[in-house]
Amino acid sequence: MQGNRLHFEALTGLPMVRAGDDLAALICTAAERADTRFVDGDILVVAQKIVSKAEGRIVKLADVIPSPAAVDLARETEKDPRLVELVLRESTDVLRKKPGVIIVRHRLGIVGAQAGIDQSNVEHDEGEAALLLPLDPDASAARLRATLSKLTGKKLGIIISDSMNRPWRLGTIGGAIGCAGIGVLDDRRGQHDIYGRELKVTMINRADSIAAAAVLVMGETTERTPVALVRGFPPEESAQSARDTIRPLAEDLFR
């Protein structure tokens, strides 16, 4: 599962993605134009935003009727009650709140600000809109992988990435919210170090590590290059998913 050399490259030439678009077809067309030929083992990191857009996860704020709980939380956090309503609908738990910040546990298990809902680079013909995370990003990744495998004939891995905040460190890093066809956790528990002592910290989150560097080449603010190609890993057959990277609730020491 290890690559001694890894190459990350933004895939250029994708059009703006709209609801109903076939991402696999768009990616193949862009790759052909860029003269990029996929090989077995290539991993495609795809920004959550275009997956959500293709899946029609855009919500017009004017259509959202905030609940009393959302109105209260919006007052407390100085946010738009309609946006807060969407945050609450997408979450199982509000972990922290203060003016300008709502940290929730998304129903997918991901802890972060505003349930991953984004308003930048989101257009809607009829006014303000918000973009939700895909309903099931692991399933989205699996579908994308199946279609791309058919179109290209290659064994590819897929990561759907999103920018994540962290409680004690400044600046976001890319993380994996959906995966297919890659080993997301490199579990070396039970292995030994070079002196024969059992290793302690031994489970590496490969999916997040790959997503982090991929987001650097994507340049997330402009959304012009929301797909990155990662080359250097051997082809993998893995049934692991991004859901496997969520720490179980019972192990959460910071609830």
Place this chain on the structure above:
Amino acid sequence: MQGNRLHFEALTGLPMVRAGDDLAALICTAAERADTRFVDGDILVVAQKIVSKAEGRIVKLADVIPSPAAVDLARETEKDPRLVELVLRESTDVLRKKPGVIIVRHRLGIVGAQAGIDQSNVEHDEGEAALLLPLDPDASAARLRATLSKLTGKKLGIIISDSMNRPWRLGTIGGAIGCAGIGVLDDRRGQHDIYGRELKVTMINRADSIAAAAVLVMGETTERTPVALVRGFPPEESAQSARDTIRPLAEDLFR
């Protein structure tokens, strides 16, 4: 500050590092043997472990006398009291504890398990030992950069990496604990999206993102390749340090 293509490669052929070793010289020798020629803009990611070893940050556990507080915490967490004593000396705050786990705020501001103290791949002639983080990893990075610049004549960036745990996600990822000569935070606040709306999440932690992928090519368990070369960024002059990536205490919602 953006690279559209990034290449990560492990630097092979480094010897086992011991206290007093000149890391810059070891890296140059290994690079020469591997026929690797550095170019302006190259970033070297160096595992914390070999920096700590070179700086003699190894402690023989038999020499550590645990305080009463360490003895109590060791009982509560089922750990070696001498190790816990070292954890407490290295930290400003114990955030969470349970059997097998002590989460602290390291005096450098880094929140994590066991104050970054590692016992795997640490040898000592006189019995069990532990390896502490460098005293000032940003200063270590700056020194390494200065010596490497002199030896190579190139404008290089340095990141000292360590594996980090996260409260809500399984598996460690590499992060930056020391930096020199790179922009660690890519601050795009005030910039606008493609529809003219002001961006919200706009500060990317480049240092952590680079460290994450670098650790993948290093293969951290064997320690055979504790240095990675990252190529693709233009040369940078930045006075930012890893310390700049620590979220201020006043913003810590999870104390």
